[in-house]
Amino acid sequence: MARPKKTQETEAITMNGEEVLIELTREGAVIPEAKTDGAGCMDITIPMAVSVPPVAVQVQATEIPLGFKVAIPKGHTLRIQLRSSVGRDYPIALANIEGIVDEDFRGEVKLFIRNFSKHIVYLEEGQRIAQCWLEKTQPMTFVEGEVIEDTERGTESGSTGK
Numbered sequence: 001m002a003r004p005k006k007t008q009e010t011e012a013i014t015m016n017g018e019e020v021l022i023e024l025t026r027e028g029a030v031i032p033e034a035k036t037d038g039a040g041c042m043d044i045t046i047p048m049a050v051s052v053p054p055v056a057v058q059v060q061a062t063e064i065p066l067g068f069k070v071a072i073p074k075g076h077t078l079r080i081q082l083r084s085s086v087g088r089d090y091p092i093a094l095a096n097i098e099g100i101v102d103e104d105f106r107g108e109v110k111l112f113i114r115n116f117s118k119h120i121v122y123l124e125e126g127q128r129i130a131q132c133w134l135e136k137t138q139p140m141t142f143v144e145g146e147v148i149e150d151t152e153r154g155t156e157s158g159s160t161g162k
Contacts, residue, residue, distance in 0.1 A: 011031070013031055013032070013042075018073045018076060018134055019073070020070055020071065020072065020073065020078075020134065021070065021071040022068050022069070022070050022071075023068060023069045023070075024067055024068050025067055025068060025069055025108055026047055026065065026067035026108075027047065027067075028047035028048060028067060028125060028126070029045075029047045029066065029067025029068050030045040030047070030067075030126075031068070032044050032045075032131075032132055040133060041081075041131035041132060041133045042131060042132050042133070043083065043128040043130075043131055044066060044080065044111075044128065044129065044130040044131060044132055045126055045127065045128050045129075046064055046066065046111075046123060046124075046125065046126070046127055046129055047065075047066065047067040047125065047126075048125050049122070049123065049124055049125045050062065050064050050113075050122075050123045051120050051121070051122055051123075052092060052113050052114075052115040052120065052121040052122075052123065053115060053120055054115050054116070054117055054118055054119065054120070055114050055115060055116060056118065061095035061112035061113055061114050062112070062113045062114070062115070063110055063111075063112055064110060064111040064112075064113060064123075065108050065109075065110050066108065066109045066110060066111065067108070068108065068109055069106060069107065069108055069109065070101065070109060071106070072101060072102065072103040072105070072134070073103065073134070074103055075103070075136060075137055076103055076134050076135060076136055076137060077100050077101060077102055077103065077134075077135050077137050078100070078101035078109075078132055078133075078134055078135075079098060079099070079100060079101075079132060079133050079134075079135050080094070080098065080099035080100075080101070080109075080111070080130050080131070080132045081094065081097075081098050081099070081130065081131060082094055082129060082130055082131075083128060083129060083130060083131050086129045086130070090121055090123075091115060091116045091117035091121065092113050092114065092115050092116070092121055093113070093114055093116065094111060094112060094113065094114075094130075095112040095113065095114045096112060099111065099112075099130075103137075111129070111130055
């Protein structure tokens with residue numbers, strides 16, 4: 001079986017000063033790219049047209065394979081959100097609000113989308129619908145104990161006011 005023709009082969013891209021190895025795995029896949037010098041995120045393009053049915057019709061999120069795998073540098077995560085214009089122009093959202101790709105994940109990166117309208121949302125092949133950035137992770141360790149210190153804020157949710 002022949003491998004799908006790819007836009008580009010495996011190569012490294014630089015994101016927030018870190019080199020990220022990316023492998024395109026399907027035809028039409030594109031390496032994420034910052035579109036301006038001041039962009040804080042890199043745009044993600046979908047490699048195929050997708051129809052996203054309303055949640056009233058399909059309870060499960062629509063899965064959109066992005067056609068690439070990445071090797072995230074140690075001590076980092078790749079964060080993914082929808083582009084601002086997509087949130088403005090379409091009644092869709094990421095099912096998990098924000099996608100997080102851990103440094104040890106090596107599968108194809110995917111989006112999981114929910115459509116909150118009453119109509120099918122059509123996304124075009126080559127459309128830039130999401131954006132990603134690399135974030136340094138801060139390791140932590142939970143230590144069991146009793147939390148007894150009071151603060152001025154207190155214990156009520158939303159206690160800082162409106």
